Amino acid sequence: MAATLVKTETVYNTRDNSRTTTQTYESFDGVGGEIDNMANRKVSHENGVYRYSGETIEYFEGTGSTSAGGGGGGEGGDIYFLEISTGSEPIETHPIFKPISNDFWKLWEIWKTDKTSDLLKSEKIGALSIYATNGYWDPFNYTSEPISLLVEKFSKGVRDYLTPKVVSRYQTSGPASNLGNVGKIDSPPYSGGIGGDRNWLFTGASSRWNVATSTFETTYEWLASGPLKWDEDLYT
Numbered sequence: 001m002a003a004t005l006v007k008t009e010t011v012y013n014t015r016d017n018s019r020t021t022t023q024t025y026e027s028f029d030g031v032g033g034e035i036d037n038m039a040n041r042k043v044s045h046e047n048g049v050y051r052y053s054g055e056t057i058e059y060f061e062g063t064g065s066t067s068a069g070g071g072g073g074g075e076g077g078d079i080y081f082l083e084i085s086t087g088s089e090p091i092e093t094h095p096i097f098k099p100i101s102n103d104f105w106k107l108w109e110i111w112k113t114d115k116t117s118d119l120l121k122s123e124k125i126g127a128l129s130i131y132a133t134n135g136y137w138d139p140f141n142y143t144s145e146p147i148s149l150l151v152e153k154f155s156k157g158v159r160d161y162l163t164p165k166v167v168s169r170y171q172t173s174g175p176a177s178n179l180g181n182v183g184k185i186d187s188p189p190y191s192g193g194i195g196g197d198r199n200w201l202f203t204g205a206s207s208r209w210n211v212a213t214s215t216f217e218t219t220y221e222w223l224a225s226g227p228l229k230w231d232e233d234l235y236t
Contacts, residue, residue: 003027003034007053012080012190017059024053079171080190087165087226091158095197095227097146103128104147107137166194166224175216176207185235188222199229 007024025034027050035041038054045051091097092105107125110117120137122129131141139151168188186202194200200222207218 002029003032005034006051007083007085009081009083010192011082013077019058021056021058022053023056024051026051078173081167081169081171082190082192083167083169084192085165086162088160089163089226091150091153091161093226093228094161097150100147100150104139108139111137111139163226164224166192166198168192168194168200168222168224169219171217171219173213173215174218176205176218176220179205183235185230185232186222188220191224194224197227197229198225200224201230201235 003025004027005023006026007022009022011020011022012018013020023034023038025032028048029050031043031050031052035052035054038056041052041054043050043052092108107120107128110119114120115138116136118124120132122132122135122137125132125137128137131137131139133141139147140155142148142151168190170189181202182204184202185199187200188202191200203221203223205218205220207216209215210217
């Protein structure tokens, strides 16, 4: 039975020293055995697609339990969430096409809209006129990679590709603060090792009053960028 792992979410809870990992699968053939030993299993079937998930819960030192359904201990502390799924990005942003020059991209964007634009005429594009067909710039005349690979994918109708979508959340006691950073490049307290060719955007915070504990509980959220990073000119 073929199943695809479509989403993984990890929650670190310092209140009971636990880590909960939720894995979600999809299949056309039925429910597989991937979640047989997991807690809190969920199954749905819609439009011929089976979607099922389960949780693996681990407890750390001082809690006295390591089973999926066991209890924890301790009070207070903060909670870290890490949600990983997939999102769609334009094919042009794939890292394999990073070496392509800005001169190419300018003409490419015009070509996608109007292949006979005056801006693509041989006399307007200088040295790049060697790639013209019938007097207009034509990306199909490029024979070297990665441009030839881009043109091949585009001609087959490939406009997007899937890339990991990662959200980091941090829950702590106290009213929301540092809200001036919302919409700006910022680093979450827990990134799950995501970095390198990606950075983070502080996307917001929500706060609620807990009557039982007489405290505010605030959750902050960050979104990891795609492979081209968040634009520092726009989000700094």
